[in-house]
Amino acid sequence: MLHRLLNYFRYDLAVDLGTANTLIGLAGEGLVLNEPSVVAVEQGTRRILSGGCAVGHLAKQMQGRTPESISVVRPLARGVITDYELCESMLRYFLRKAKPPGLRRKPRVLVAVPGCITPVERRAVFNSFQRAGARQVWLIGEATAAAIGVGMPIAEPVASMVVDVGGGTTETxxxxxxxxxxxxxxxxxxxEMDRAVVDYLKRHYSLRVGLPAAERLRIELGSAYPLDEEQVTQISGIDTVSGLPRQATVTSEEIRQALGDPLEAIIEAIKATLDGCSPDLAADLVSNGLVLCGxxxxxxxxxxxxxxxxxxxxRVAAEPLxxxxxxxxxxxxHLDRWRPTLQSSDDEP
Ligand SMILES: Nc1ncnc2c1ncn2[C@@H]1O[C@H](COP(=O)(O)OP(=O)(O)OP(=O)(O)O)[C@@H](O)[C@H]1O
Ligand SMILES: [Mg+2]
Incomplete structure (x- = not known):
């Protein structure tokens, strides 16, 4: 009871503002929001559709199926904010939705950011959250948060390795x-994998497909390593020569081939990380291995x-997303313990 009361007075949120999905946890309560990081707007005015509610799930449903006057926008790309105005609107909507009823105060927000973020991009995260209604903002590295989230013993003098493959970034x-x-x-x-699938279909089948269709195909048929039973499916698109719609038959082997470059880049990142470890830490990893998430x-x-x-x-984490x-x-x-390691909006010039 006292714990709940203290949490009520705290009002702290954990926000995983991802390129593909935004998740919000309310301290003391758990996950309160899980929506695609997508906004549907009217072109020209850039007003959000459906009275400002075409954000998240609703906007994602519209993707690839809108008239020319409407665009479905993802305000983040490759892990960072690319459309400040719409990111702020999206965050304001999400923060309002995550707010416990009856509360009038502004939350303090912990945000996960990729390790490759630049100072300018970091500043944009602080500003967007503050303008969207946060009282104070702290940042934590996505990989650190992921390692804690998958239950690794990160405080111990032993190496733990995490690889988070998200929509826009891979963090090792x-x-x-x-x-x-x-x-x-x-x-x-x-x-990047979806773009690789789009390129493959264009090159090998003269077929133009959108990114959402490529994502569906990758989820249905994709693999990183040979499957016990390889699969076949039909994909619809536009013939790049005739301009007419048609179908093609693709196999799981082909999709794996299409994903070659992005998969190679992920392996290179893992190898570079291992390269930066001392022999003792590397020895821990040989026995303990790594955990995949995202x-x-x-x-x-x-x-x-x-x-x-x-x-x-x-091994893949039990709840990778x-x-x-x-x-x-x-x-x-455990904010008191972690606060010294977090970057705070109060520290910014
Ligand atoms: N079953 C699945 N098989 C393959 N890929 C999947 C599956 N489910 C989701 N994905 C992919 O996971 C990605 C989204 O993952 P996640 O939510 O971890 O990304 P994010 O946190 O929003 O992005 P980032 O951390 O890079 O900013 C998308 O590219 C989506 O296609
Ligand atoms: Mg992520």
């Missing part, structure tokens, strides 16, 4: 004694592929 990190000892942050993730880790046989390429045992927000919620529960 080795942690020991609650600190990142080596890590990489690359702007490759599910979106939606991109749901690509079939990703764990096996990583093990083949790096020699490290790899919520690992980051779960880790941030744990930080908020």
């Amino acid at each position: 990190a080795v942690l020991s004694l609650a600190d990142v000892v080596a890590g990489e942050s690359i702007r490759t993730g599910g979106d 939606g991109g880790s749901l690509l079939r046989r990703m764990d096996r592929f990583i093990t083949e390429q790096t020699g490290l045992p790899a 919520t690992a980051v927000v779960a880790g941030m919620s744990i930080c908020l529960e």
Whole structure:
């Protein structure tokens, strides 16, 4: 009872503002919002449709099916804010939706950011959240939050490795004694894989498909390593020569081939991270392995592929899509302990 009362007075939120999805955890309560990071606007005026409610799930449903006067916009790309105005509107909507009823105060917000974020991009995160209604903003590295969220013993003097393959970025990190000892942050993730599928279909089948269709195909048929039973499916698109709609038959082997470059980039990031580790830490990883999370880790046989390429045992987290927000919620529960490691909006000039 007292705990609930204290939490009521605290009003702290954990926000995983992802390129593909935004998740919000309310300290003391758990996950209160999980929506696509998407906004549908009227072209020209850039007014949000449906009286300001075409955000998240509603906007995602419209993607690829709108008349010319409407655009469905993702305010983030490759892990960072690219459309400040719409990101702020989206955040204001999400924060309002996550607000417990009856509360009038502004929340303090912990936000997860990629390791490759520049000072300018970081400033944009602070500003967007403050303008969207946050009282104070702290930042935490996505990989650290993910490692905490998947339950790794990061405070111990032993190496823990996490690989978060998101929509826009892949974060790799080795942690020991609650600190990142080596890590990489690359702007490759599910979106890059979708672009690779679009390119493949254009090159090999003269077929033009949209990114949402490529994503569906990748989720249905994609894999990182040979499957026990390879699969075949039909994909519809526009013939690049005739301009007419038609179908093509594609196999899971072809999609795997299409994903070659982005998968290679992820392996390179893991290898570079291992390169930055001392022999003792590397030895820990050989026995403990690494944990995969983020939606991109749901690509079939990703764990096996990583093990083949790096020699490290790899496993996918039990809840890969919520690992980051779960880790941030744990930080908020133990804020006194974590606060010195967080970047705060109060520290900005
Ligand atoms: N079953 C699945 N198989 C393959 N990929 C999937 C699956 N489910 C989701 N994804 C992919 O996961 C990605 C989204 O993952 P996630 O929500 O972790 O990203 P994000 O946190 O929004 O992005 P980032 O952290 O890079 O900013 C999308 O590219 C989506 O296509
Ligand atoms: Mg993410």
